Amino acid sequence: MTGVFSLLPEGRTGLLVPSLSEAGLPGGEDIDGYLAEGGYAPLVAPDRLLGRIAAAGLRGRGGAGFPAAVKLRTVRDAPGPRVIVANGEEGEPGSVKDRWLLRHRPHVVLDGLRLAAAVTGAGRGFVYLSDAEAERAVRRALAESAPELRIDVVRTEHTYVAGEETAVVRRVDGGPALPTAKPPRPFESGVGGAPTLVANVETLARIAVMYSRPDEADAVAGTHLVTLSGGGEGDAALVEVPVGAHLKVLADVCGHGRAEAVLLGGLFGGLYGEGWTDLPLDHDSLNAAGAALGCGALHFLHPDDCPVAVAVEAAAYLGAQSARQCGVCLSGTGAMTKALSAVASGEASHDTVAKLHRWSQQLPGRGACALLDAAARVVATLLAHFPDAVDAHCRSVCPACAGPAPEDGRRFTVTVP
The missing domain is CATH 1.20.1440.230 (NADH-ubiquinone oxidoreductase 51kDa subunit, iron-sulphur binding domain)
Structure with a gap:
């Protein structure tokens, strides 16, 4: 791979930490370093954080791009005990962002899980994943941080459908990681029958950064981790980019400037030929073009690719x-x-x-x-x-x-x- 890097303007806060990505530390981020960044700060005003998330327009990073504040509020307002699940199972073969976060930035994910639990009133949390290296990093981070919230790690098999929210609930409850008919949705009846927030790990990580960097909440909500790959002479890369970046720019940064088409959203967003270079990276623009951003994975097709x-x-x-x-x-x-x-x-x-x-x-x-x-x-x-x-x-x-x-x-x- 070309590596892990950011295209954010200088000074912008993001999820990619150069010292970690360049060193490739096998144990992920250090607890002392994360605390020095302002991590795990006490949450004294859950409603204020919810308002900040809503005002910044943070959307879920799992694929559908649903407003994060709406999901949080819906679970918060549900009766009875509530549960939250950090969903780190990437079914799309072309996406690596969630596994990278869990391997290298587990504390920012766990911090976001803690904050989202406080906002929703959830009394129990889970980290759901299939990657062995990510599991080791998360368990180390849990041992270092000793969160007050009970958090369990649930391992699943890596399949395309295992990350679908009802499959997540089914597996956490001890069954197979297979989707179930809807309704009910997890926010209505999820883990153990309780209202459950199933949140993508990047979404949770961004909530944590928005809390520790309140002045940059809009910027944090307005950036995406995207996985860029393709045939030909180009390389693959995990890049953090601002919403609205044109796909041609993304192709150029990892050596796919000769690409003639693109497969968007992993396998979910569709194939696009003429005019794809002018498409901006944001949910609304891509939806209007009949496309979908999905998990943020882009596969470029070169002249020799049919x-x-x-x-x-x-x-x-x-x-x-x-x-x-x-x-x-x-x-x-x-x-x-x-x-x-x-x-x-x-x-x-x-x-x-x-x-x-x-x-x-x-x-x-x-x-x-x-x-x-x-x-x-x-x-x-x-x-x-x-x-x-x-x-x-x-x-x-x-x-x-x-x-x-x-x-x-x-x-x-x-x-x-």
Whole structure:
């Protein structure tokens, strides 16, 4: 990897600590150093912190970008005992931000968990993860900080659906990490039946920094950790960037300046070709363009990368990662993968493409989680942004698409720095 670095203006507070990222300290941040930064300060006015979060417009970093203050307030106002879970399970193969935070900045995550618990009135907390190195760092940090709030660490298997909020609740309760039907949502009935806040670890980390640096709350809420990767000669990198940064700038900083397209949001945001360089990194702008920021993972496609091959691999990976609980998901991902494979091998007809169009419009929203939605968006954006490539594949075999489609997502996988 190129490494871990920040594109924030000089003097801005962020989550990337150069001394830690450059030294690659195996034990993560030091407790004394974190206390010197203002960490673990007593929370004397929970409502004031909630107001600060709302005023700064902090949005969740788990994928949906939901306003953090709304989630906090909803759990706070629920009756009875409440629970909070720091969700550090990254299902997207192209994202590394949450594991990096848990490995290298566990105290800022635990501090955010403590603060969010105080705001919501939660009496119990959990850190949910699958990464062994992250677990060791979190347990060390818990031993150093000895929080008053009871915090347990729950280990799960690493799968695409394991980080979905109802799967998180199910696993914390001792079951398999598989999504459940909704309603109820976790904020209504979560761990042990209690109202539960499932919060992404980056969201919690930003809450901690906003509390220790109140004058910079807007700046902290207005930056993202993004994972940049791609084929060709470019490198992968974890970068902290301000909201609104253009995707072309992000491509340039890690050697992907020749990229001709991008896969957004891990596998959830879709494939984008012409005009992608002008897209700004923020939820509203990307949603308006029919895209999604998701977990903040961007995979750049270079001139030698075939968008059809990328779509086939993405769909095949998602199909292999299906929880196999919803018939529509199992049959839908399978059908789309089979049809895309026919396109890639030059064996598709116009009827095949028509079916892909129809499925991409009819299948979203029909599964228990967003996996089926991700597969449908990959198909829909391939057809919308690369119609000439799809048409060419229907007429002849593409060398880049030769061979069976891999299911392991290796093309998109990034190593944690």
